[in-house]
Amino acid sequence: MTTNTARTFMGKVAHVPLRIVDPELWRIPDTGWPEATALKATAAAWKHLHTPPPAKVSAMWVKTMLDAQRDHDASVLLSATGWVSEVNAAVALRNTLKWVEESRQQAGDAPMWVNLTLDSRWLSDRTLRNTLLNEIVESNERDWYLRFYWPEIPTRYGQLLDDAILAGYQTLARECMLEDKRLYLPNTGLTGWFATALGANGFSTGQAWPEQAFAKQKIMAIKREGPPPAPIPRIFDPTVLHTMDHNEFERIRALSGHKAYATPYLDEIDADGHSPEVAGLHYVAAVGNLTATLAAKRPNVVAYQRARKGQKFVDSLSLTDRLGGINRPLHLPVWMPRLK
Known part of the structure; x- marks a missing residue:
């Protein structure tokens, strides 16, 4: 600013x-x-x-x-x-x-x-x-x-x-x-x-x-010829606690076991289409909602249960429905043992 x-x-x-x-x-x-x-x-x-x-x-x-x-x-x-x-x-x-x-x-x-x-x-x-x-x-x-x-x-x-x-x-x-x-x-x-x-x-x-993330930035190779690749339309999925390709989110949200965690901004995206600005607001609102759940007496258990449910959904997907690449929530199995 x-x-x-x-x-x-x-x-x-x-x-x-x-x-x-x-x-x-x-x-x-x-x-x-x-x-x-x-x-x-x-x-x-x-x-x-x-x-x-x-x-x-x-x-x-x-x-x-x-x-x-x-x-x-x-x-x-x-x-x-x-x-x-x-x-x-x-x-x-x-x-x-x-x-x-x-x-x-x-x-x-x-x-x-x-x-x-x-x-x-x-x-x-x-x-x-x-x-x-x-x-x-x-x-x-x-x-x-x-x-x-x-x-x-x-x-x-x-x-x-x-x-x-x-x-x-x-x-x-x-x-x-x-x-x-x-x-x-x-x-x-x-x-x-x-x-x-x-x-x-x-x-x-x-x-x-x-x-x-305050992290070392990945060096991106610049394509010298042709138009730059189109940006990935990303969206945060509260079910698997991960930001993924919006097209992939649209695919899996209809599958059994995926839970709807609506925000006003996700409703707006559903009505008017994806935009990075509204998707960012959805992320902030969804994480705010997640944080509110930690007001419980045992917040680690609450977080563990959310992570476990997300991993359970990922594991339930058939071979053809599996999440891959940037859409995979790799952090869930790392987090769960420490949240117990």
Whole structure:
């Protein structure tokens, strides 16, 4: 968003109690995120992204980062912190938490969440994970907004399949719950729903793929001759908890065992035809409905039952009806053992 678009948007949602204006400090070039490049025009318009943090904690730099959020009517501040290197991890994390302390000093009693962006190895590597958990447990801060950079996801609009990372999410969510720490997982999509079922307090997602997965981007080969291939019309299927080709969805929704989970946007697509914008809204509404089911006493059981029903439907399909390629929900058999 441009700064003006962000102000307009935030004005329209001023009635919403929780409003986050993420400064996305991991985007600042030369601060560690592997995919950080020179800022494009829209990002460059945000002045707070122009200057890397000084070597030592700077009250003025922190104020600039917090003011960028205040100026756009955030109801919760994110600490003025970005990428945390896994190299010399303990020192890097301790140094980052000094910036968190300065952020808290300036935020005072206002709501503030610890804002860290980390490689997924902080989840999959036991030593790194324990280092992170120790700091979370020992900190006076209760709210932790942790974005993890995933390896490449094989299927666009698919879910994380690396079981070591999923195990890390499971451990992190459980320990935060036990220690009365609140864990929020931005840009995790339905994998965030999985982690919320296991004890996290929330996650973020959106209509576009980058909002659903903070992951290494797949390099796409550019076709040099002829017209580019037509985009795949995608739709989220709540039965199998997976985004697939809309044509394939239309085929399987008529099969025995497929359950209708309607949203107003899916009704609109059925009436007027597929459009990416309305399909994205259907996805957000469907995931919102899924998240509401986690208000039960045992949310992991609720999520397990949904995953099991989805897998049961997939397994029931005849050889000629089987889902293939990008339409296969490969994450379900990986998730189920961890949701039990």
